[in-house]
Amino acid sequence: MFSRIGYAIRETWASFRRNLTLTAAAILTSAVSLLLVGTTFLIQRAFENLLVQWRGDVEMIVFVRSDASAEQITLIDSVLRASPTIIDVSKLKYLNKTESYEEAKRIFVGDPVTLSLLTPESIPTQFKVVPLSDDPTLVRSLSDQYRTLPGVEAVALAEDEFQVISTLSNFIRVVTLVMSLVLLVVAVGLIWNTIRTAMFARRREIEVMKLVGATNWFIRVPFMLEGLLQGLLGGVVSCGGLWALNSAWSSGVASFKPGTGISSLIVPSSYLTSVMLILLGIGAVVGAVGSAIAATRFLDV
């Protein structure tokens, strides 16, 4: 038994070195596809963080016309406070003209044209409302009701933004997932081809092995180990890439002001670690499967 293990390891290593260029190509392809798989995981997680944070934040803004009278504003305020079971009264906040203008300056910092159209006099004031209910239809009917109040200019629902972000993240997830699956298939193909080439180079040896009575498994195992090693090395390279990518991303995001929502795009390192382990696992399986297919085909002579 020990001599068999020794044999398999020696043969794997020898074959690995013989086909260095093809091996490198197979490793790099699996690394790139695995990196994409890992990136998909991270993007998904980052968007989820973002969505969770936004859900807990302001979800509704009631804009009040700039020419609204003080009575109208008081009325709106009392209407909002009249349903404490549906909205969180303690978080209800009114921004007067100066405050609204300050916020507008912050929001439109990258859009001076829009900002120039606004003045502290003409800007609508706003109530920031946090609904207690998670039920979107209830929140929506509430907003329809507020819209009809005198002096209300518009009601904006964060739910709408939420939908956009959610659709966007789904789209990105599907696209990256499809791309990574395609690349994974390519990686299997390349590993398959590498092993096939390795076996072809040693067809004479394999013929002799079959004639003296080596079992198919005995012949196959070194090639499968070689494929597994290629996939695993691809996994290791992709983990390195993912780590570098994530570090760059995290430090980039960290330079944003906290509380803007952007900082939630940072993925916790425990999650990164589990993604890396998954990548190593996928790499090993992909390599072993690719080479098993190649070896089986070649032994069926």
Added chain:
Amino acid sequence: MIRLDNVTKIYGKDTVAVREASFDIPKGEFVFMVGPSGSGKSTLLRLMNRQEQPEHGDVWVAGRNINEMPASRVPYLRRTLGNVFQDYKLLLNKTVFENVAFALEVIGKPRHVIERQVPLVLDLVGLAGKRERFPEQLSGGEQQRVSIARAFVNRPLILLADEPTGNLDPTTSEGIMGLLNEINETGTTVVMATHDHRVVNAMRRRVIQLDNGVIVRDQERGVYE
């Protein structure tokens, strides 16, 4: 030891390589398969180690019908057979010792068995002094001796030799035949396909003659006609 019952082997759609061949080879016999190229000698040998499967008929080796044997058992069948070829089929990147040891290594024999068996068989074939040479540093006759050593190192019941003297001059061939004879005398059944008149006539053993895939003669102590 080997029995063929009405064996027919067809390549492709209608190329009949062997037609309704039947014979019985008892244990310890030395048999020549003779006939011109393409007469079906090699196919018969390939049917005996299940490199080929017949379209009709049965092949029995060491008491078992090898055509009904599951593919997973074939390696164990082959461990009871030794194969020698016209082109030796040696591995050029391995030494004489490694080539012979390879046959034991790939069937999982432990190192100490290999260290004991290989020198013995190299001594038998007269290559004890050349164990560290590579095949390309040897003459054709010496290479064939290595190949015979590899076939015999696991003490097979049967030795199948396909034109083993096909690439060798008469004197060298004589040496190889002497070696095969010695192996036969240890009780190993030897089946040899050849179209070499001289070796057949010199040995005077059983001759099975083929012509176009059909057995036309099966004679004890025969000569090549």
